[in-house]
Amino acid sequence: MSTELATLENGLRVVTHHMPHLETVSLGVWVGTGARSETVSQHGISHLLEHMAFKGTARRSAREIAEEIESVGGDLNAATSIETTAYYARVLKADVALAVDIIADILRDPKFDAGELAREQDVILQEIAAAEDSPDDVAYDLAQEMAFPDQAAGRTILGTKDSVRSVTPDDLTGYMKNRYCAGSMVLAAAGAVDHGQLIQLAEAAFGDMEPSSHHEPEIASYAGGFKHEARQFEQSHIVISFQGPSYRDDAMYTAQLCSSVLGGGMSSRLFQEAREARGLCYSIYSFCWGMTDTGLFGIHAATGAEQIVELAEVIFIELEKLANEPVSDTELARAKAQMKSGLLMSLESSGSRAEQIARQTMVFGAPREISELVEKVESVDKDAVRSFAGELILSAPPSVAAVGPLQDREGLETLIRRSFLQPARAAE
Numbered sequence: 001m002s003t004e005l006a007t008l009e010n011g012l013r014v015v016t017h018h019m020p021h022l023e024t025v026s027l028g029v030w031v032g033t034g035a036r037s038e039t040v041s042q043h044g045i046s047h048l049l050e051h052m053a054f055k056g057t058a059r060r061s062a063r064e065i066a067e068e069i070e071s072v073g074g075d076l077n078a079a080t081s082i083e084t085t086a087y088y089a090r091v092l093k094a095d096v097a098l099a100v101d102i103i104a105d106i107l108r109d110p111k112f113d114a115g116e117l118a119r120e121q122d123v124i125l126q127e128i129a130a131a132e133d134s135p136d137d138v139a140y141d142l143a144q145e146m147a148f149p150d151q152a153a154g155r156t157i158l159g160t161k162d163s164v165r166s167v168t169p170d171d172l173t174g175y176m177k178n179r180y181c182a183g184s185m186v187l188a189a190a191g192a193v194d195h196g197q198l199i200q201l202a203e204a205a206f207g208d209m210e211p212s213s214h215h216e217p218e219i220a221s222y223a224g225g226f227k228h229e230a231r232q233f234e235q236s237h238i239v240i241s242f243q244g245p246s247y248r249d250d251a252m253y254t255a256q257l258c259s260s261v262l263g264g265g266m267s268s269r270l271f272q273e274a275r276e277a278r279g280l281c282y283s284i285y286s287f288c289w290g291m292t293d294t295g296l297f298g299i300h301a302a303t304g305a306e307q308i309v310e311l312a313e314v315i316f317i318e319l320e321k322l323a324n325e326p327v328s329d330t331e332l333a334r335a336k337a338q339m340k341s342g343l344l345m346s347l348e349s350s351g352s353r354a355e356q357i358a359r360q361t362m363v364f365g366a367p368r369e370i371s372e373l374v375e376k377v378e379s380v381d382k383d384a385v386r387s388f389a390g391e392l393i394l395s396a397p398p399s400v401a402a403v404g405p406l407q408d409r410e411g412l413e414t415l416i417r418r419s420f421l422q423p424a425r426a427a428e
Contacts, residue, residue, distance in 0.1 A: 003357060003367050004195040011183030011211045014202045015361045017190040017353050025096050026350035027189035027198075028088025029103055030358040033179040035082045036152045036217040036291070044159015045167055045175050047080040048124060052172060053087060053106040054078070055116040060105060062116070069102060076102065080157055083217070083291055084362065090351060093192035097201055100187075104205035107180060112169040121164055128158050135237040135403045136300065138229065142401030143239040146225040147296055153220040183212025188358035191350035220294040224397035226416055233404035236308045240315055241298025241399045242392045247290040247363050253339075253376045254384045255297055259286040260335035261327055261385065262318060263299055267334060269318050274301065280311045292363065296399075297392060305405035309412050312400075316419040323390035326382040339377050343370055393419075 002018040034046050054076070056062045069076045074091035076099075087107060089099040131137040141156050148154030158164075187202050222243040245251040263270040263286030274280045284301035303311045327335075346352040347370065357367040400416055402409075 003369075005361065005366055006195070006199050008182065008199075008202060008207055010207065010209055011181075012202060012206050012209065013186045013361055014195075014199050015186060015188045015357050015367055016193045016195045016198055017357055017367075018193055018195070019191050019347075019350060019353070022191040022350055023093055024090055024350060025093050025099070025189055025191040025193045026088065026090045026354040027096065027099055027103075027187070027191075027193065028086050028354060028358070029107060030186045030188060030355075030362060031085045031087075031107075031180055032083065032184040032186075032362055033215075034080055034084050035155060035157045037083075037179055037215065038152055038155070041163070041166070042171070042175065043155055043163040044124070044157070045163075045171065046085055047157050047159065048120065048164060048167055049172055049176060050078045050080045050085050050087070051120045051124060052112060052117060053110055055120060056111040056113060057105045057109045058111060059109065060102075065102060065106065068098065072098060074099060082153065082157065084359070086355070086358070088351070088354065096189070096193065096197065100198070100201040100205055108206075108209070110172075110176070112172050114169055117167070117169055117172070121167070124158065124164050125161055128161060128164070131156075131158060135231065135233045135235070135302070138231070139237040139239040139300065139401045139403045142227050142229065142403065143241045143298065143399045144296070146227055146399035146401060147222055147241060147243065148220050149223050149225070151221060152218055153291065153294070179215065181212035182206060182209040184215075186358045186361045188354045188361070190353035190357065217292070220291065222294060222396055224399050226400045226402075226413055228402040228406055228409055228412075229404075230406060231404055235302040236305050236402055236404040236406055237300070237302040238308060238312060238403075239298055239300045239399075239401045240312065241296045243396060244288055244295035244297035245290060246293050246295050248292060249290075250376060251388065252288070252290055252295070254380050254388045255288045255295070256339055257332070257335045257377070257380050258322065258385050258388050259288040259297065260338050261331050262286045262322060262389075264335065264338060269322070270299065270301075270315065273318060274311060274314050278310075278314065280307055280314065284311075298399075302404075305407040308402065308406060309408050309415060312412060312415055316415070319389060319393060320419075323386060323393050325386070327385050329382075332380075332382055332385065336377055336380075340374055343373055343377075 005015045072095045076089045078087045091099045145154045281303045286299045288297045360367045
C-alpha cells in the first residue's frame with residue numbers, strides 16, 4: 001500500500017496515497033474542528049465559516065476562486081461535520097500546486113466581507129428551512145438532541161436562524177484564529193500524487209502557520225428520551241437510536257456488522273420483516289456512526305400515522321431476537337462481505353480514499369492498512385454480535401424521535417418504556 005505520512009515542524013500532517021492508474025488527484029485540508037467545537041453562542045459558525053471561505057481573499061475574489069480552479073478543469077468544495085471541517089479539490093496531476101495554493105489562500109487569508117457575509121447568512125437560512133421541510137432530517141436532528149441534550153454533540157451542524165444571523169466578521173476571524181492551527185490540520189491527497197512534492201507545497205503554503213493550541217471537545221454525555229413533532233407530512237418518520245461505540249473503539253466493527261445484519265440492505269432482517277412480510281414501509285435501515293468518544297447506533301423508517309406503533313414494535317422485536325439468538329453463519333458472512341467490499345471499493349475512488357486517510361490520521365495518528373481493517377472485521381464472531389445487541393437493549397434508554405402525524409402517541413411511548421429496563425425520558 002503506497003500510503004505515506006509526514007509531519008511538518010509546526011505539526012501539520014501530510015498524508016498521501018499514490019494511485020498509479022489515475023491521472024487526477026483528490027486533495028484537501030481536514031481541520032479538527034466542527035459543530036462540537038462551538039459554544040452555544042457560536043452555534044453554526046463552523047458551517048458558516050466553511051461557506052465564507054469561498055467568498056474572497058486578499059488575493060482573489062469569489063469569482064476568481066471559482067474561475068481559477070475551473071479553468072484547469074478542476075472542482076472545489078467543502079463540508080462540515082460534527083468534529084471536522086474539510087476543504088478539498090480534484091484536479092489533474094499537473095495542477096496540484098494550484099489547488100494547494102487556492103486552499104491555503106482561503107484558509108489563511110479570507111476576507112470576510114460584511115456584504116458577502118449577509119448574503120451567505122441568507123443562503124444558510126434557506127438551507128435551514130430546507131432541512132426543516134425534510135422529515136427525515138428533522139427526525140435525525142431530534143434523535144441526536146435527545147441522545148446528547150444541552151451539549152454541543154447534540155446540536156445541529158447548521159445552527160439556528162438566530163445564531164447564524166448573530167455572527168459577525170470579527171467572530172469568524174476570531175474562531176478561525178483560535179481553531180485553525182497547523183497541529184489540528186491534515187493535508188491529504190490520493191491519486192496521481194507525489195508525496196515529496198506535496199510536502200514541499202505544504203511547507204511553502206502552511207510552514208509558517210502557528211502550531212495548534214490544544215482544544216478538547218466537551219465530553220459527550222448520553223441521556224436518551226422521546227420527542228414527537230406533529231408536522232404536516234404525509235408519513236410519520238421515526239428514528240430509534242442508542243449510544244454506540246466511538247471511532248477509536250474496536251467495538252465499532254461489531255456495531256457495523258450488527259447494523260448490517262439488522263438493517264443493512266434488502267436481505268436484512270428489518271427489511272425482510274417490516275417491508276417484505278408486513279408491508280409497513282417503503283424503506284427501513286439501520287446506521288452506526290461514531291465520534292472520538294462516543295457514537296450512535298440506530299434505525300430509521302417511515303410509515304403511515306396509524307402504523308407507526310406496529311413498525312416500532314417490529315424494530316424492538318428484531319433487536320430482541322438479535323440479542324437472544326445467534327446470527328446464522330450465512331448472515332454474518334454476508335455482513336462481513338458487505339463491509340469488506342465497502343473498504344475495498346473506497347480504494348477505487350481518489351476522493352473517498354483521501355477522506356479516509358485524512359480521517360484515520362486525525363483519529364488514530366496515522367492511516368490504517370486495509371489489511372488491518374479487514375482482519376478486524378473477520379475477527380468478529382456471532383457471540384460478539386449477539387452480545388452487542390444485548391448491551392444496546394440493557395443500556396440507557398433509546399433516543400426516539402417521531403416526526404409527522406402520530407395517531408397513537410401514548411401507545412408509542414408505552415411501547416418504548418415496556419421494551420427497555422429503564423424508562424425513556426419523555427419530552428414535549
